[in-house]
Amino acid sequence: MAKLTIPAQELMYSGHAACPGCGPALAMRLLLKGLGPRTILSIPACCWTVIATPYPTTALGVAVLDNAIEATGASVSGLRAAADAMHLKDVEVVGFAGDGGTADIGLQALSGMLERRTDAIYVMYDNEAYMNTGVQRSGATPQGAWTTTTPVGGGVRGKPEPKKDVMAIVLAHRPAYAATLNPSFPEDFDRKVARARSIEGPRFFHIFAPCPPGWKFDSAETIALGRLATDSGIFPLYEVVDGRLRITRKTGELKPVAEYLAAQGRFRHLGAEETARIQSEVRAEWDRLLRRERDDLSGSH
Amino acid sequence: MIEIRFHGRGGQGTVVASELLAQAAFLDGKIPQSFPFFGVERRGAPVTAFTRIDDRPIRVRTSITRPDVVVVLDPGLLRTTPVTEGLTSGGLLLVNTPRRAEELAAPPGVRRASVDATRIALAHGLGTAMLPIVNTAVLGALARATGVVTLEALARAVEQFVPARPSENRLAARDGYLGVRNADPGAAAPAPAPFAVPAPLDRPEGPVASVSSEVIHTAAWRTFTPVIHLDRCTKCNFCWKFCPDAAIELDADGYPRIRLEYCKGCGICAAECPPKTIEMVAEA
Structure with missing residues (x-):
């Protein structure tokens, strides 16, 4: 048997209904490899409800509760209380919601779960729009991106507003653990799942989840695009333990964001000026992360 | 009222076909309605869409479960999807396939028609060899096999509403109209579902979906x-x-x-x- 760098177990089954090259599908597969069979998932309305469960089938080899789109945070608090009341040992309760169900519709329930200090993991898999219903913009859609509700033309240049910073909102609740994960880096992904499992309390994953039809790129490019997102600084990889931030992937100089933007049809309309603005924002955010990491290391924050 | 159900795969223009047919019926002075099934709308995945046509306003808004006509844009679906479900004697099954209509399996009393829409689409440069856009050729065949819309109205609807290549699509509709092949009613047993759906459990608190997606x-x-x-x-x-x-x-x-x-x-x-x-x- 070959030497594996991530767990061999498969708890996401084949035959599911995700599009070819689906980022969220790979995110789920890697996540369950790390979580193991004693996991209870709570999934609200999102792509994954449809992917997993054409009745009477399930693509998930763990217990799943289907819940309403706004209720993921509340449902994981309830599941944890029930598991405790039933004296279920070594059970990991995990909410698994999209960006719309987290950044927009489920935000108060997420805040409540973090504030109650629920011992559970909340996952936001971020494909940056309401993809299940056909690419409507969400709070997590990046500025300038085309969606069906932020069309390009007639003076409109994609989404006018910047992406909501969900990690900042989560970190303001001082969770036990929070991290950004990217399926293009499976070993870093798996290490963070293992790290989170060793910690008790409210934990949060922000997972980068490319969507070939929604972002308009070839399904074969999902992994390459994810690498480019991290290495250009669009989606930096880091974790925050006990309030201390550590960047988990640094490659020296950041790649130009123009490369990342040009690889996707949803940004095709952007001109040099808009690209330059995105570049300077990404640069500033990366510098801010580096500063925060340095300050946290020296204990001066 | 005539009820038509379309079966295709994501990316073939199935939903557009249901809309073009409705537009053509409207140009003929009819009162149409069309909408897709809200389901697994994934690239490559099976897609269902509906068109109703009547002389009076249509009040019903539900999915079509007892169609008069079933249109299949991808012959591969005959193996994987129970396309003829609800189709009964006197109905019509129209399939995009190079095969003759006599070779199609259809429930008793259901007329069969076939058209090689893939060949027609490729001849007019519609889509690619990997993903030909067959919807307009299939609609031409449907117009001839059912008379539900005129070829003139269909050609006008295609010119006005197809997202790309209006003249090639109009020619494809004409070739589909000319190329449709009809056969007498079939007598096959209804197609079996790909797997059995168990009866609902008498235990609402138990797991509801426990069959592996494999x-x-x-x-x-x-x-x-x-x-x-x-x-x-x-x-x-x-x-x-x-x-x-x-x-x-x-x-x-x-x-x-x-x-x-x-x-x-x-x-x-x-x-x-x-x-x-x-x-x-x-x-x-």
């Missing part, structure tokens, strides 16, 4: 097939690691094997393979 084969979604040249494989298992369908397994020696019944042909394994030993080959 009973569903997604090979029909694929237009390119990965082929691994194992002689150059370094057993790095990148292909296994990055497959979003868990469709690659490793054998006892660590070599990858693609489970083709589940591979959707996304091409990630070929793109990520460091020594480039995986080739994407067009489906026969």
Whole structure:
């Protein structure tokens, strides 16, 4: 048997209904490899409800509760209380919601779960729009991106507003653990799942989840695009333990964001000026992360 | 009222077909209605859409479960989807296929019609060999086989509303109209569902979905097939690691094997393979 760098177990089954090259599908597969069979998932309305469960089938080899789109945070608090009341040992309760169900519709329930200090993991898999219903913009859609509700033309240049910073909102609740994960880096992904499992309390994953039809790129490019997102600084990889931030992937100089933007049809309309603005924002955010990491290391924050 | 149900795959123009038919009926002075089934709207996945046509306003807004006409844009669906469900004696089954209408399996009393819309679409440069856009050729055949809309109205609707290549699409509709083949009613038993749906449990608190999704084969979604040249494989298992369908397994020696019944042909394994030993080959 070959030497594996991530767990061999498969708890996401084949035959599911995700599009070819689906980022969220790979995110789920890697996540369950790390979580193991004693996991209870709570999934609200999102792509994954449809992917997993054409009745009477399930693509998930763990217990799943289907819940309403706004209720993921509340449902994981309830599941944890029930598991405790039933004296279920070594059970990991995990909410698994999209960006719309987290950044927009489920935000108060997420805040409540973090504030109650629920011992559970909340996952936001971020494909940056309401993809299940056909690419409507969400709070997590990046500025300038085309969606069906932020069309390009007639003076409109994609989404006018910047992406909501969900990690900042989560970190303001001082969770036990929070991290950004990217399926293009499976070993870093798996290490963070293992790290989170060793910690008790409210934990949060922000997972980068490319969507070939929604972002308009070839399904074969999902992994390459994810690498480019991290290495250009669009989606930096880091974790925050006990309030201390550590960047988990640094490659020296950041790649130009123009490369990342040009690889996707949803940004095709952007001109040099808009690209330059995105570049300077990404640069500033990366510098801010580096500063925060340095300050946290020296204990001066 | 005439009720028409379309079956196709994501990306073939199935929903557009249902809309174009409604537009054509409107131009004929009828009162139409069309909408897609809200389901697994995935590229390559089975898609269902509906059109109703009447002389009076249509009040009903539900999915069509007892269609007068079933239109199948992709012959592969005949194997995987119970397309003739609800289709009864006096109805019509129209399939895009190079086969003759007599060869189609249809429930007793259901008329059969076929049209080689793929050949027509490719002759007019609509779509690619991998994904021909067959909707307008199929609509031409439908107009002839049912008389539900006139060819003139269909041609006008196509000119006005297709997203691209209006004149080629108009010609494809005409060729579909001329190329449809009819047959007498069939007598086949109704197509069996791909797997049995168990009766609801008398235990609402129990698990409601417990059949593994591996009973569903997604090979029909694929237009390119990965082929691994194992002689150059370094057993790095990148292909296994990055497959979003868990469709690659490793054998006892660590070599990858693609489970083709589940591979959707996304091409990630070929793109990520460091020594480039995986080739994407067009489906026969």
